[in-house]
Amino acid sequence: MTLTQVLTNPNGFFEEKMKTEVExxxxxxxxxxxxxxxxxxxxxxxxxxxxxxxxxxxxxxxxGAIAGAIGAFIGEIIRWVFYAGVFYAISSILGGEGTFKRVLEVVAYGLIPFIASGIIGIIVMATSFSVENFDMQNPELLEQAMLNDPTMKMLAIVGILFTLWSANIWIFGLVHARHLSVKNAAISVLVPVGLYVLYTASKFIGA
Incomplete structure (x- = not known):
């Protein structure tokens, strides 16, 4: 059982994973x-x-760069716990069984596509993104300029695609971690993920 199986065969990966203790x-x-x-x-x-x-x-x-980096670092940890908490709560309503710690484990494995997303983001931001033409005097105009920036829009689309990839992994993870049907696992995952995708799309793509 290798980590690449999470991406290529999440159902088989989590089926085997559930035979071992939470790690x-x-x-x-x-x-x-x-x-x-x-x-x-x-x-x-x-x-x-x-x-x-x-x-x-x-x-x-x-x-400012250090503060931004620290905020982003903490934000990723919060996202992990938040997704696990929401998935756990919704799946509980749908009759799910299993520990929150197991859900944390599953959600972390489902975040693997974001490694590629993060690397792409760093390369693009370091080589293609520029704020030289932004109006730095007005914070509201700055935010709108960033939302309208083609590079930011492209990264938003990339982020949505990788989020949907993660969602597919999470569904199979919850099937096994919470003893759910595929339908109920999909509801548990796609409700919060769908809201996030719609919000991101409306903010960046619709800007």
Missing amino acids: MKNPLLIVLFIAILSAINAAIVTKQIMEILPPEAAAFASI
Whole structure:
């Protein structure tokens, strides 16, 4: 049983995984690696923004980049626990059985596609993204400019695609971790994921 099976055969992977005790070492490593990628991505963006601010503010570019990186790192850990909590709650309503710790394990494995997403994000933001033409005097205009930026829109679409890939993995994970039918597992996953996708699409793609 290898991690690549999560991507190619999630049903078989989780079927075998449920025969063993809950193990959190690999899930934690997966989440921490994704968090590091997210932190690097945030640092790149924040540093670019801070560097074109007025001179008195630009001095804080490094501090801003560090703060952005820390926020992004913590955000990924929160996302992991949040998704697990929502999946656990909805699946409980649908008659799911099994521990929350097992759901945490499953959700972490389902985040593996975000490793590729994070790497793509870093490459794109480091080579193609620029804030030189943004209006830095008005925060509202800055936010709107970022939402309308072609690079940000492309990354939003990439993020949606990888989220849907993760959702497919999570469905099979919940089938085994919570002893659910595929239908109920899909409801448990697709309700929150669907809301997230719709929100992201309306924010970036519809901007």
